[in-house]
Amino acid sequence: MSESEFAIETDGLTKQYGSTRAVDGLSLTVESGETYGFLGPNGAGKSTTIGLLLDYLRLTEGSARVLGCDPRDDLVAVHERLGVLPDRFGLYEGRSARQHVTFVAETKGRDDDPERLLSRVGLADSMEMPVGEYSRGMQQRLALAMALVGEPELLILDEPFSGLDPNGARRVRRIVHEENERGATVFFSSHVLGQVELVCDRVGVLHGGRLVAEGTLDELRDRADLSGDASMEDIFVALTDSGVDRGGELE
Ligand SMILES: Nc1ncnc2c1ncn2[C@@H]1O[C@H](COP(=O)(O)OP(=O)(O)OP(=O)(O)O)[C@@H](O)[C@H]1O
Numbered sequence: 001m002s003e004s005e006f007a008i009e010t011d012g013l014t015k016q017y018g019s020t021r022a023v024d025g026l027s028l029t030v031e032s033g034e035t036y037g038f039l040g041p042n043g044a045g046k047s048t049t050i051g052l053l054l055d056y057l058r059l060t061e062g063s064a065r066v067l068g069c070d071p072r073d074d075l076v077a078v079h080e081r082l083g084v085l086p087d088r089f090g091l092y093e094g095r096s097a098r099q100h101v102t103f104v105a106e107t108k109g110r111d112d113d114p115e116r117l118l119s120r121v122g123l124a125d126s127m128e129m130p131v132g133e134y135s136r137g138m139q140q141r142l143a144l145a146m147a148l149v150g151e152p153e154l155l156i157l158d159e160p161f162s163g164l165d166p167n168g169a170r171r172v173r174r175i176v177h178e179e180n181e182r183g184a185t186v187f188f189s190s191h192v193l194g195q196v197e198l199v200c201d202r203v204g205v206l207h208g209g210r211l212v213a214e215g216t217l218d219e220l221r222d223r224a225d226l227s228g229d230a231s232m233e234d235i236f237v238a239l240t241d242s243g244v245d246r247g248g249e250l251e
Pocket residue numbers: 017020021022040041042043044045046047048049191
């Protein structure tokens with residue numbers, strides 16, 4: 001276990017692509033054991049941030065720590081303790097879901113039961129089918145099952161609700177709850193605001209590569225000057241569409 005109280009810490013994290021600052025001086029902390037929703041409109045920099053946390057991308061400035069480790073130095077150690085649902089995941093079309101999960105378990109040196117994990121994501125009945133025959137939502141759920149292998153300390157999920165029907169989304173919400181109950185930290189990006197509202201302890205709102213707000217839903221409502229029954233969508237629009245100062249953080 002890490003000695004850090006933070007599962008994720010970034011300080012001035014920046015990624016420059018030519019003239020585009022995809023992530024611009026991002027400083028955020030995700031506490032161990034919390035469920036943190038990383039929200040932002042298309043192009044806000046969510047996937048780029050996740051890529052930097054996982055060292056899939058090289059940062060331009062600043063720093064990141066994941067489970068107390070610098071991902072640039074401790075890549076293998078960090079990845080063993082992580083479950084990741086990437087933005088773009090690759091599957092072997094001719095292989096079954098069972099083979100995919102078994103492969104991940106072997107790679108991580110774990111003995112998870114593939115059937116149990118695939119049941120959790122609702123794929124038990126189709127786990128022997130070639131995944132090339134899966135729908136988009138089924139592939140997404142398989143990718144989540146692969147992320148769950150080895151009871152990771154930290155789950156980093158890029159848009160876990162994309163492509164899911166309401167039943168699939170409900171199942172994923174339940175998994176997020178269960179993983180959190182078992183003690184895992186869950187960090188996920190989304191623009192599906194309703195899902196974020198239902199599962200997150202805290203939310204960070206990214207806009208133009210910068211954190212425009214961070215806090216509990218109640219704190220964000222206050223910051224956006226909205227009433228107590230304002231939805232996550234109201235908050236999101238107020239914070240990303242108005243003149244709220246960029247980079248402000250909640251107390
Ligand atoms: N490889 C790249 N080269 C140049 N610009 C890039 C590259 N990858 C991302 N960008 C730019 O960086 C910015 C942030 O993109 P990113 O994919 O991180 O956003 P996002 O919040 O994940 O968006 P979405 O919700 O649409 O997935 C965008 O302006 C995007 O065009």
